[in-house]
Amino acid sequence: MTRDDALLEVRDLRSGYGASLVLDGLSFSMGVEAVAVVGRNGMGKTTLCDTLVGFLPAAGGEVRLAGRRLDGMAPEAVARAGLAYVPQGRRLFPSLTVDEHLAMLARRARGRRWTTDSVYELFPRLAQRRHHGGAALSGGEQQMLAVGRALMLNAPLVVMDEPSEGLAPTIVDVLVDAVHHLVAEGVAVLVVEQNLRAAVRMADRQLVMVSGRIEAEFAGDELLDRPDLQHRFLGVGATAGEPA
Amino acid sequence: MTPASNGLDQVRREDERTTSTEVRSRSAASVRSRLTELRRPSVWVAAVVAVAVAAWVLVLADGTPAGAAADDPGKFLVTVLDAVTFAGLLFVAASGFTLIFGLMRTVNMAHGSLFLLAAYVAIRVQEAMVGRSRNIDPADVGLLDWLVPMLAGAGVAAVLGLAIQQVFLQWNEGQEMRQTLLTLAITVVLADQMLREFGGLAQRMVWPGAVTHFFTIGGERYAATRLFMLGIAVLVGVLLWLWLNRTSVGMVIRAGVDDRQMVRGLGINIKRVFALTFLVGSFLAGVGGVLGASFAGAAPGTDGSWLLNSLVVVIIGGLGSLKGAAAGSLLYGTVVAFSPAYLPSQYSYYAIIMTFGLLALVLAVRPYGLFGRPA
Secondary structure: OOOOOOOOOEEEEEEOOOOOEEEEEEEEEOOOOOEEEEEEOOOHHHHHHHHHHHOOOOEEEEEOOOOOEEEOOOHHHHHHEEEEEEOOOOOOOOOOOHHHHHHOHHHHHHHOOOOHHHHHHHHHHHHHOOEEEHHHHHHHHHHHHHHHHOOOOOOOOEEEEEOOOOOOHHHHHHHHHHHHEEEEEEEEEEEOEEEHHHHHHOOOOEEEEEEEEEEEEEEOOOOOOOHHHHHHOOOOOOOOEOOO | OOHHHHHHHHHHHHHHHHHHHHHHHHHHHHHHHHHHHOOOHHHHHHHHHHHHHHHHHHHOOOOOOOOOOOOHHHHHHHHHHHHHHHEEEHHHHHHHHHHHHHHHHOOOOOHHHHHHHHHHHHHHHHHHHOOOOOOOOOOOHHHHHHHHHHHHHHHHHHHHHHHHHHHHHHHHHHOOOHHHHHHHHHHHHHHHHHHHHOOOOEEEEOOHHHHOOOEEOOEEEHHHHHHHHHHHHHHHHHHHHHHHOOOHHHHHHHHHHHHHHHHHHHOOHHHHHHHHHHHHHHHHOOOOOOOHHHHEEOOHHHHHHHHHHHHHHHHHOOOOOHHHHHHHHHHHHHHHHHHHOOOHHHHHHHHHHHHHHHHHHHHHHHOOOOOOOOO
């Protein structure tokens, strides 16, 4: 599963809480592309994200971004090394307005591809609500802001944890377009998703996570058309479009 | 940009529909929660107490040192000014305390020590600048002879606060009990060292001559120095507000109060922000100390009483909130000024109890303080 042109390379990653390992020898690699990690609840998807971004220390293995070791780094160092994070539940700052979410990162973004203006250009709806607080936004707007905030880091890799969670299908369409748009611009996107249909639409490559490891890899719509594989990897009665 | 933009046009319409429904349901929910709050008996008790106190002060307070406000509006006006100006001093002392707590969840028990140390340092610097160590006449004190010592005292407090944070507290992040015990121990050590260095007698910082005069308001004489103190408090409040709301560092601090880990996930070195916050919070303790020493003097024990004052203010206003510090200072200042003036003369000794009454009342209505929220 390793590639020569890998931007992100995860090898034999182990991580968890206390003595219990949730990730147990997880490996994959990706280039400048969109990759989805799908799996049932409790398979370790969010643990994977938290370990990649440095919120959770890795117990073993290694994570490399463009050849540089990320495991063992503090979260701020991981972000500066080029990994931007859109967390599950968005984790916006309730005390800050839309504008302030972006303005607090504006200084480092100055003169680069993603600035406050270009985020507003990508998500015009945010520009209209720039003086509103995070709590006054709809779920879709909150997700756009979480993505916009991550883009302001101008990182080569964006990791998104459950971006479609709780969103109307039309809002998911915006996210899918945004992900394609980012990849076309040379930004790699790693999407961790329960919603199989959303995952397939966002990413051509899908990695299936089972009990803390990548157990299978699919391309294109293959997984959507194969209820037997969905049943095997994603649980009994899972259907495309429903949370897998 | 085109594919994303095309998708967005469609989504914007859809999203506007969902947004307006969500906003409607949210505002309905907030009205409901306000109505529920009104049904709580403690809110009614607070309202009844407020009306009773107002009625007492306005018409019923015969036989008190100040007399009913309707009969003696001059005394009432002076008491209001006393309340607001003392609130200014409380605000300066408590704002640094609440700033540090808000971001770092550290109840800095050494806050009072920094307050007192700044006062002593400023007094020494002022004595050196004026060239006399006792009986300094305000007429000999220029504005700079007050401002420079103030900056020097607050600067020393800021540097010491930063050192405390760097040496002791940054290793104990998130461990409130350790932080509290450490800062309490520092308070004890500093108190002894200050006693050794500055002696046990009360000392006073002298206000600049330019503001040391009286004016008449409502037939009563009033000290301009108290208004000068209020002016400095307002300036501090405005600068602090601008810093927190108009600069990217301030935004990062507010974001850090909300979700520290996520701020780190955005590539921001929160340790540096902690250090800066401690520096500013300690500087504010120092400014408060110099104002306090000019207003009421500095002596051993001042540190403890001003730590207590800061605690009372932030418990009333809500820990970690600047708005809360302002509101808490005003309420506490009002109780401190009004109690001795409007309690019947034979009960004036019990004025201090009113402070605890205020605390109990506020906590019964809002357990996290007026503007506080759960940690």
